[in-house]
Amino acid sequence: MTTPVLQTRGLNKNFGSLVVARGIEIALPKGARYALIGPNGAGKTTLINLITGMTRPDAGQILLEGEDISTLAPAARVKRGLVRTFQINTLFPNLSALEAVTLAVCERRGEAGTWWRSLPSYGQAIEEAHRILTTLMLAGDCERPTRQLAYGQQRLLEIALALAAHPKVLLLDEPAAGVPKDESSELFKAVAGISSDITVLFIEHDMELVFRFATRLIVMVAGAILVEGTPAEIANDQRVRDVYLGQAHHG
Template sequence: MATQIAVTGAVLAARGLDKSFGSLVVASGIDFELPQGARYALIGPNGAGKTTLINLMTGMLRPDRGQIFLGGEAVTALGPAARVKRGLVRTFQINALFPHLSALEAVALAVCERQGHGGIWWRRLPDYRAAVEEAHAILASLHLADDCYRLTHELAYGQQRLLEIALALATKPKVLLLDEPAAGVPRDESGALFGVISGLSRDITVLFIEHDMDVVFRFASRILVMVGGRILVEGSPDQISADPRVREVYLGQKRHG
């Protein structure tokens, strides 16, 4: 139901989101709220509609019905860039980087765009010393400072996943939606990656999609379970692991990846 409900306390909220591609229903009656500073995991079997939900929240897809609220403001009609400006930022499951920009340039680009310098053509980039130094500091916080002058496509895969997060951080997000941040990263390295994510400032509310249950139970304060375009259940890690429905549809199955 596309009703206008006042949202209190939640940084990000969805109300009755529906989305279909023809006869294929990819989201149906999605309702959820992310409280300030939360660390939410979004789990569910392949094809459950997790990435679709992120696409809906960030404006890359338009819902057929329903509303999205960011800090109490309805953003359903806004495009992706406008939502980023308001603090709703995502990363991508498959690296969506700038292959021939250096890591420093890529993050400086995001910082400059956030500060509104993106259209300035008569001053040189190094003249924006604060922006460049901020970009460098973000890279340093993700252990990328030593390789920041290398081109993105020359970086190791794990570093590229970190750069993906660095780009999102450069936009100063209030809410960060991470679509499988550790996708393709060897298992022993994904712990370190999530260490970085859980170390992010509590001003940033995080929702991440992840298949590795050990990681999910270690780093999520709450878990949303999606099945077939619906939210099946929401709860604490203990509640989720004890829930018989979740065991049936998800945990009972073989793990992915």
């Protein structure tokens, strides 16, 4: 059996008496499309924070391609190919989309520490940034400052910045958060278009989108994994129906 690209072992995290992660064990094979679902407060975003190193776990390990990365700083994990996006836009308001993605490309290529050469001389990095923006339909507005972009475009830019880091594993924290329902499937088309070399784990509340785009589902409740399985298995699981789907009708 091949080693999973991303694996966690016994991740635990408490905030005081509140348990936000309890014995989290996941293993994502290469190219998988996983959805992480669960009621609000189940610890989904916390799990992404733990995996990316933005929150320190109390116990447990995170392995990327079989290597323990638990002690690496967040930036170093990104360098290894573990990349995330944010539920709330975490962008560079006064940089243009082109500048922002070029910055991310330069960081990946290890060129962003160079101060003696001017940015326009980095043709390859700029071309690559522009290609990424083109595939996400942002090329037409790439000169405008991020803060002037439409909200949906900003959500796409979240993904563009992550793709610029050449992820092996991409963790998408509610990519369509705040986007009107009729536009969110557009956004998920962009997610579906992500190269099949990249392993994707995404958080999403809209069950229709989850069942359409995920090949496997992980259900979290109260900081623990309740069940993992294919969409069909999850849909027929009585426990999931009880704790999650039952109350998600109005969500």
